[in-house]
Amino acid sequence: ITQICLWEMHLREPLCKMTTLPPLPVIRPKLTSLARKKLPCSPSTIPRSQLIKEKDDIDHYLEVNFKGLSKEEVAAYRNSYKKNICVDMLRDGYHKSFTELFALMKKWDALQETARVRSLSWLQRPLEEQPDKLDHFYHYLTRAEAAERKEYFEDVYNNLYALACYFNNSEDKWVRNHFYERCFKIAQLIKIDGGKKEAEAHAHMGLLFEEEGQLLEAAEHYEAFHQLTEGRIWKDETGRFLSLLACESLLRTYKLLSDKMLENKEYKQAIRILIKASEIAKEGSDKKMEGEASYYLGLAHLAAGEYETALTVFNTYSKISTDLDDDLSLGRAYEAIAKVLQSQGEMTEAIKYLKKVVKIARKNFQSLDVVRASTMLGAIYNEKGYYNKASEYFQQAFDTTAELTNLRQMDETKVHYGIAKAHQIMPRVNNYIESADLTSLDFLLSWKESRSKIACEPTIGNTANIGTFLPF
Structure with missing residues (x-):
């Protein structure tokens, strides 16, 4: 009794999120208690001849071991657990509970049949094989019906919501939603709590x-x-x-x-x-x-091309992040500001913010943020013609994706890195071609054979500081 009272008090607490319910303190009616002893129930697909034999065996067993059993008690041993639950509901006068449970069981069977026809992977067992769920249906539906007769609508709500909590899992979510809808209708009738249950519903x-x-x-x-x-x-x-x-x-x-x-x-x-x-x-x-x-x-203002407004809003976000000492949010704010500045053509300012993003991301071990910011920096430097810097940041992005073993991003950053390295080496190749002498031709042929390094010729222009490797 103490456990039941505590459970009722728990149900009256404010409920907004799904919780794990404690074991149900069920007091089972007569038929259900007897039927529970012979679980698991027999499948409904047993051949008729076997059912007749089982019936005779049960009759003989009852005759030998239990004298004076009533027809109801005999039926409790013969019938399925689901049938006994339904009989108990009707016998005890809970006709609305029976009607609701019967409708849910029909839908349960229909969903299983649909899954079977469509060859879907229906993991849920038949309801007949899940007596605990049937117990919960009986316990809370009958309590809710009894409370509704007395117009104790808050108790009705609590019992229905307890069922919604119990069925809050991936396979039974449709049952949970059924009781959400029932709770919503009942909540409209509760007038003594100032609208709290209605708000929850x-x-x-x-x-x-x-x-x-x-x-x-x-x-x-x-x-x-x-x-x-x-x-x-x-x-x-x-x-x-x-x-x-x-x-x-x-x-x-x-x-x-x-x-x-x-x-x-x-x-x-x-x-x-x-x-x-x-x-x-x-x-x-x-x-x-x-x-x-x-x-x-x-972001919405940025997508609409309203750059000044977007910049103002992002600055507000960066200030809030700074006040909260939230590095991750601050890095996201700086990246967003850099995108706006890049759209406005203010590349120098955009670079400053992106470097801050890389620093914050490395400090907080946010590798994906490092990749994203480094790629943006590489793209800006590549566009401005600073190929050494572009290669440096694209390589940084590529190395980070390699550490993450993210194949899709590795392929993407590899392409960026390759393009930057090609741009980096292009001036030297052009100088060799324009020189049109035998030495330059030998350098080019040597590189073509190895595809790894191109020699540096001191007599040719200002190409000594340009990179020497191609990534292919």
Whole structure:
């Protein structure tokens, strides 16, 4: 009894994120308790002749070992566990619970059949072979129905939400979503908590739609979640304010929506929704979240070609990152600023910021950031004709990808490095060709044979400081 009371108190706590439930303190009804002793249940595909033989064996066993058993008790041994659960629900008067469970079982079977027809890898076992799940269905559905009869809607919500938590896994997510929807409908009837359960239900529905890729619907629920929690001090089970979680959920959804808009070159719509996200982030009083919103907004302005505005927003992001002493965010801010400066043709300033990015990335062992910034530096130097510097940074990028054993990036940086080395050696080759003497021709032929090094001829121009290797 103590365990059950503690469990009820746990269900009444603010619930916003999925949690791992403790073992279920189930008090099983008569048929279920008897049927549980003979698990696992017999498969439904057993031949009729075998079933008849098993029935006769059971009758004989019961006659010899158990005198005076009732028909119900005999049925508990004969029937499947799933059937006994359903019979118990009907016998105890929980007709709505039976109807809901029966509908879920039909959908369960339909999904399995669809997977079988399409030769999909359906890893889930039949419900008949999972008595623990059937126990949870019986326990919480009947408790929810009993509470609903008394109009204790908060208890109804808690029991349905407990089922949603229990089925929060990859194979049962559709069951979880069913109970999310049930919780949402019940939450509208709860009037004694100031709207807290309704706010939580909107958060769950937002997550449901977000996972299904229906971002507009998700945004609507998250907006309702945000409005209901605004100015409230409600917390979830981890102690986090629900208002902050609402801001984070909205920011995440607005970011996903803006990404799709930017892909379709709908720059004004993307900027508009990210401005809204930035305002919401400021309400959350979380500087890191505010910085993230500024970063996304700056990228949208950059994509739209609004360079001055983008630069202003990115500078705000870099200031927030500096105040938070967040090196990784600061490196990202500097890289974004460098992209804007590069788009404006201010290469010298862009180089300064990219060198800062490389320094920060190396300090924090962010190899991918090193590759990206080094590649950008190499491209700028290559474009300006500083081939020695270009080769240096492209080689730095290539060496880093080699350490990471990232084959795709290795191939990409190898091409950049090869092009830079070709540009680097080209002036010397041109000088040899233009000299048109026997010595120069010998140097060229020697290089053609080895393809590794080209000799340096002191008498030819200012080519001594140019690189000597080709990467092919």
